[in-house]
Amino acid sequence: MIEGILVEGLIYSILALGVFVSFRVLDFPDLTVEGSFPAGAAAGAMVASALNLSPNHFAKALAVPAGMLAGFLAGGAAGFATAAVYHRLKVPALLAGIVTMTGFYSINLRILGGKPNLPLITNNPMLNLARTFSGGLLPPDLSLLVACVLVALLIFGVLDLFFHTEIGIAMGALGDNENAVIQAGIQPGNLRTWGIMLANALPGLSGAMAAAYQGFADVNLGQGVVAAGLATVMLGELVVRSQFISVQLLRVIVGSIIFRALMYAARSWGYLAGITPNDLRLLTALLIIASVAVSRYGRKRR
Amino acid sequence: MRPIIRLVAAVGLVGLLFSCAPKNAKIVGVAKFVSHPALDAIEKGIVDELKASKPDYKIDLQNANADMNTAAQIAQRFKDEKVAVAVGIATPTAQALANQIKDRPVIYSAVTDPVAAGLVASMDKGGPNITGTSDMTPVKEQLDLLRALKKDIKRIGNIYASGEANSVTIAGIVKKYCQDNGLEYVESTITNSSEAKQALLSIAGRIDGLYLGNDNTVFSALSGIAEVALEKKIPVVTADPSSAETIPVLAAMGYDYYKMGVATGKIVVRVLNGEKTENIPAYLPTDSADMSFVLNLDTAKKIGIKVDQSIIDQAKVVISDGQLTRK
Numbered sequence: 001m002i003e004g005i006l007v008e009g010l011i012y013s014i015l016a017l018g019v020f021v022s023f024r025v026l027d028f029p030d031l032t033v034e035g036s037f038p039a040g041a042a043a044g045a046m047v048a049s050a051l052n053l054s055p056n057h058f059a060k061a062l063a064v065p066a067g068m069l070a071g072f073l074a075g076g077a078a079g080f081a082t083a084a085v086y087h088r089l090k091v092p093a094l095l096a097g098i099v100t101m102t103g104f105y106s107i108n109l110r111i112l113g114g115k116p117n118l119p120l121i122t123n124n125p126m127l128n129l130a131r132t133f134s135g136g137l138l139p140p141d142l143s144l145l146v147a148c149v150l151v152a153l154l155i156f157g158v159l160d161l162f163f164h165t166e167i168g169i170a171m172g173a174l175g176d177n178e179n180a181v182i183q184a185g186i187q188p189g190n191l192r193t194w195g196i197m198l199a200n201a202l203p204g205l206s207g208a209m210a211a212a213y214q215g216f217a218d219v220n221l222g223q224g225v226v227a228a229g230l231a232t233v234m235l236g237e238l239v240v241r242s243q244f245i246s247v248q249l250l251r252v253i254v255g256s257i258i259f260r261a262l263m264y265a266a267r268s269w270g271y272l273a274g275i276t277p278n279d280l281r282l283l284t285a286l287l288i289i290a291s292v293a294v295s296r297y298g299r300k301r302r
Numbered sequence: 303m304r305p306i307i308r309l310v311a312a313v314g315l316v317g318l319l320f321s322c323a324p325k326n327a328k329i330v331g332v333a334k335f336v337s338h339p340a341l342d343a344i345e346k347g348i349v350d351e352l353k354a355s356k357p358d359y360k361i362d363l364q365n366a367n368a369d370m371n372t373a374a375q376i377a378q379r380f381k382d383e384k385v386a387v388a389v390g391i392a393t394p395t396a397q398a399l400a401n402q403i404k405d406r407p408v409i410y411s412a413v414t415d416p417v418a419a420g421l422v423a424s425m426d427k428g429g430p431n432i433t434g435t436s437d438m439t440p441v442k443e444q445l446d447l448l449r450a451l452k453k454d455i456k457r458i459g460n461i462y463a464s465g466e467a468n469s470v471t472i473a474g475i476v477k478k479y480c481q482d483n484g485l486e487y488v489e490s491t492i493t494n495s496s497e498a499k500q501a502l503l504s505i506a507g508r509i510d511g512l513y514l515g516n517d518n519t520v521f522s523a524l525s526g527i528a529e530v531a532l533e534k535k536i537p538v539v540t541a542d543p544s545s546a547e548t549i550p551v552l553a554a555m556g557y558d559y560y561k562m563g564v565a566t567g568k569i570v571v572r573v574l575n576g577e578k579t580e581n582i583p584a585y586l587p588t589d590s591a592d593m594s595f596v597l598n599l600d601t602a603k604k605i606g607i608k609v610d611q612s613i614i615d616q617a618k619v620v621i622s623d624g625q626l627t628r629k
Binding site for chain 1: 337
């Protein structure tokens with residue numbers, strides 16, 4: 001069971017990293033994720049499963065990386081749409097996200113070929129590779145866990161490096177002080193667009209991996225993911241206080257694992273306290289409230 | 303260093319919390335996608351059958367609460383519990399179970415098209431560790447009924463949710479039926495229940511009759527649809543007899559979900575007794591004794607349809623002058 005929680009926590013931590021980038025780094029409350037996460041699931045599943053059936057060995061070998069890239073790009077496209085609506089029409093961030101999320105329901109149906117659900121059970125290259133890449137050295141479940149750790153660490157590493165580059169530091173400053181960015185001679189609009197794209201490309205990648213893990217891509221996969229991502233980010237902040245971007249990124253991953261563990265615990269033993277699965281959404285909301293309350297209270301005392 | 307230590311401590315604590323899991327092999331895990339009258343009836347059928355035939359087994363009832371991302375979590379739980387058999391009610395839960403659980407039997411229920419859902423390769427036999435029951439509704443019989451009720455019908459309308467895989471499958475069958483019988487097919491898709499009434503209004507002028515398959519989203523808004531249909535004098539035939547007893551649609555025909563649950567429970571018992579899933583074909587309800595047929599003569603009168611006595615004789619539930627009679 002611990003492998004299951006870790007695997008889920010790691011897969012959805014990539015989603016949460018996207019939420020972290022938009023809500024915390026850019027200070028841009030972005031709801032696009034409810035559209036970009038299923039977009040990544042749809043694009044990733046379509047590309048990976050189609051290439052996997054290809055008779056060409058070269059194309060077949062590309063199924064997994066191409067599927068992950070497709071998920072990443074599809075999410076990024078959703079982010080671009082939000083950024084464009086936000087900048088060109090000067091509408092509030094929340095509205096821009098809602099517009100994109102709404103539109104992407106139809107786009108995701110198109111990506112899936114007009115069907116709401118694409119099964120991957122018998123044709124799931126991503127999950128198969130993750131389960132078997134160690135060549136029998138590890139049992140399939142452990143192998144899957146190692147694969148997820150590797151992907152999460154890779155994403156963490158790349159993001160960490162990025163936020164230490166000049167452009168990454170500028171992006172970090174954008175959410176706190178836009179004028180400082182302008183004075184440094186950087187166009188804040190373009191920078192924010194790239195940031196919003198990144199903040200949705202990550203959920204897209206997460207969606208592609210989640211679809212493989214679940215065994216299907218579905219247009220309804222996005223429901224409630226923003227709240228789950230926010231709860232994750234805030235749980236991480238509750239556990240570890242830090243000003244360092246490296247630790248901030250890492251704690252998102254930890255928060256994700258804790259969030260999944262709490263949900264699992266509520267599902268498994270919640271009945272002892274009278275909690276049914278129907279109450280899990282309320283629990284998510286209360287977790288967010290509690291995290292905010294605790295950090296506010298802590299800050300006042302300091 | 304302090305943040306790192308706290309990180310490690312947090313992860314360790316979580317690990318400790320979960321290292322003490324209950325281990326019991328005499329469990330049947332049942333996961334349904336969402337609480338819904340039809341799915342609840344199936345769950346009850348499974349539970350009743352198991353309690354009667356296998357009283358020594360514990361049943362773990364789980365509900366994904368319409369959240370697709372928790373379906374895999376339930377599958378993980380069943381794996382950890384080492385359930386003897388995992389049952390998935392409705393397509394997403396069945397898919398998540400089938401994807402995660404490869405070393406023990408998975409039984410699906412209420413999956414309209416198990417082949418399209420990727421669960422089995424064909425309806426004639428089960429997969430290596432999977433079989434189950436389909437809730438494919440008798441679309442042809444329902445459309446035949448609609449044509450028998452309104453003889454001059456030329457254009458059939460269909461409203462369904464574009465997000466429900468089952469409904470998209472059924473829509474394909476309705477479309478083909480219309481083509482084969484020289485009828486015009488008019489569809490309108492919705493994304494949530496609040497759009498259903500408007501969807502009917504938008505096609506009302508272009509249809510002579512309305513068909514509704516077993517679509518959860520549409521059925522949440524059935525009273526609104528029935529109201530518009532009465533006003534526009536459109537005959538409505540649905541796949542859900544239970545709602546037709548209270549909501550004034552013209553007629554409804556479909557299989558009893560509780561009995562489908564019992565049939566699913568029987569398959570679980572067969573597998574528990576050691577039968578191989580490969581040898582159990584997908585169960586499709588076909589027995590007309592299990593089929594319910596509700597006919598509302600009050601609605602017929604209001605929309606100006608005269609129902610033949612032969613059709614009234616076939617109905618199992620007739621609503622006339624506000625009175626409901628079961629035969």
